[in-house]
Amino acid sequence: MIDEPVTTASPGTAEHQLQWLVDASLRAPLPVGEIRRHLAPALLDASGGPDAVNAALAALGPLTLAGTLTKRPDHVQAVVAGRTAGYRIAVHVDADGRVDAMRLTPDEPEPASWAEIDALLRGLGSRVSFAAAHVEPDGRCRVVHGLDADTPRPIGSAFKLYVLGALAQAVADGHASWDERLAIRDDHKSLPSGTLQNRPAGDTLPLSEYADHMISISDNTATDHLIHRLGRDAVVRQLSLFGHRQPDSNVPFLTTKAFFQLKGAPDVGGTQQYLALPVHRRITAVLELEQLPLPEVRETWSQPRHIDQIEWFASPADICRAYAGLLQLDQPRIGHALSLNDDGLHLDPTRFPETWYKGGSEPGVVSLHYLARTSAGRALVTSLMVSDPTTSPDVIDVAARGQSVMRGAFHLLALPEG
Numbered sequence: 001m002i003d004e005p006v007t008t009a010s011p012g013t014a015e016h017q018l019q020w021l022v023d024a025s026l027r028a029p030l031p032v033g034e035i036r037r038h039l040a041p042a043l044l045d046a047s048g049g050p051d052a053v054n055a056a057l058a059a060l061g062p063l064t065l066a067g068t069l070t071k072r073p074d075h076v077q078a079v080v081a082g083r084t085a086g087y088r089i090a091v092h093v094d095a096d097g098r099v100d101a102m103r104l105t106p107d108e109p110e111p112a113s114w115a116e117i118d119a120l121l122r123g124l125g126s127r128v129s130f131a132a133a134h135v136e137p138d139g140r141c142r143v144v145h146g147l148d149a150d151t152p153r154p155i156g157s158a159f160k161l162y163v164l165g166a167l168a169q170a171v172a173d174g175h176a177s178w179d180e181r182l183a184i185r186d187d188h189k190s191l192p193s194g195t196l197q198n199r200p201a202g203d204t205l206p207l208s209e210y211a212d213h214m215i216s217i218s219d220n221t222a223t224d225h226l227i228h229r230l231g232r233d234a235v236v237r238q239l240s241l242f243g244h245r246q247p248d249s250n251v252p253f254l255t256t257k258a259f260f261q262l263k264g265a266p267d268v269g270g271t272q273q274y275l276a277l278p279v280h281r282r283i284t285a286v287l288e289l290e291q292l293p294l295p296e297v298r299e300t301w302s303q304p305r306h307i308d309q310i311e312w313f314a315s316p317a318d319i320c321r322a323y324a325g326l327l328q329l330d331q332p333r334i335g336h337a338l339s340l341n342d343d344g345l346h347l348d349p350t351r352f353p354e355t356w357y358k359g360g361s362e363p364g365v366v367s368l369h370y371l372a373r374t375s376a377g378r379a380l381v382t383s384l385m386v387s388d389p390t391t392s393p394d395v396i397d398v399a400a401r402g403q404s405v406m407r408g409a410f411h412l413l414a415l416p417e418g
Helices: 014-027 032-038 041-046 050-061 112-121 156-172 209-218 221-228 230-239 255-264 268-276 281-289 316-329 332-339 395-413
Strands: 065-072 075-081 086-093 099-106 128-134 141-147 181-183 205-206 354-362 363-373 379-387
Touching: 014 032, 014 050, 014 065, 014 075, 014 086, 014 099, 032 041, 032 050, 041 099, 050 395, 099 379, 099 395, 112 128, 112 141, 112 395, 128 316, 128 395, 141 354, 141 395, 156 209, 156 221, 156 230, 156 316, 156 332, 156 354, 181 209, 205 209, 209 221, 209 332, 221 230, 221 255, 255 268, 255 281, 316 332, 316 363, 316 379, 332 354, 354 395, 363 395, 379 395
Parallel strands: none
Antiparallel strands: 065 075, 075 086, 086 099, 128 141, 128 379, 181 205, 354 363, 363 379
């Protein structure tokens, strides 16, 4: 057994954990116990577990700490050099001193023009959709700059924006309350990301807390409980209410449990049988899948699996309209859930006092979706989708470069219009 290195920073601080991460990049794969000592459970689950953490450390290659930019006991931002690129890394620790948020972004100037943004987008892959838009006061989305902005792509967990919308719509219609308590059920539990699958059946949480879990750490069990509470038809209806141009592409609407049954089960024959069914028979098949025990997915699959057939789908323009619809519903709990985690975008809060975020990924799919309000009250949206049905993009690299695109796009969108 290799002992963990002694660091110079005070234990329990963000700087201490940053030094551990840099050292860990030299020693991956790490023992599971060591990873759990340093990463908060919610972050570990959201990252895909210890195997995914080790894979990410290996992909980054050995890191070298080049310099510290800002430092507080609970937060540090620094520059590190990786195998092929330099990054800015931000690390935040919880009250227990474990890392509960971390984000890498390229250490390079942000794009200062739409032409520079287009150049970055071309480098992300062959299937890229992007939109940068204003949400007008009447709720209409006006795309200022886009690349295949109306082209649907798989969006991963970003579909949870529509579940959040269906919940808020039910509250607006008097069919639900944010304070309503809902019991956890074993048959509605799913696999990580998330933590609610570890809670015992019978525990009750308010619907607002389910929403917070679903959005901030992409909790799959929270999501499925909300889908069952609201009804699948209500979520599908929300697609249309939010102006989704091809809502039928999401029928039958999958719970995350059904998704894992189709993607993660070792018996690929069942998946092929499902894909051979006409749509009207797939609906029954999904209901049957949801009654089965969860599959034993020992590790996340590494290559794309049917991302154009078994997924959730939208275009960047659809996502902008979804954010606009959430704004129009005008309920504080919506903004609360979407503001808990900006995934490390770190826009200047004096210029952008509120940032909403939801992303999604699986092998072959990376999507990032933001809404930011300016200090003048303007609502701006950026949406990026990258997918490849045969080769899995490097999620860390695509997300890091994608966030550079997002920051640059927000700064351009916020400029006064002539």
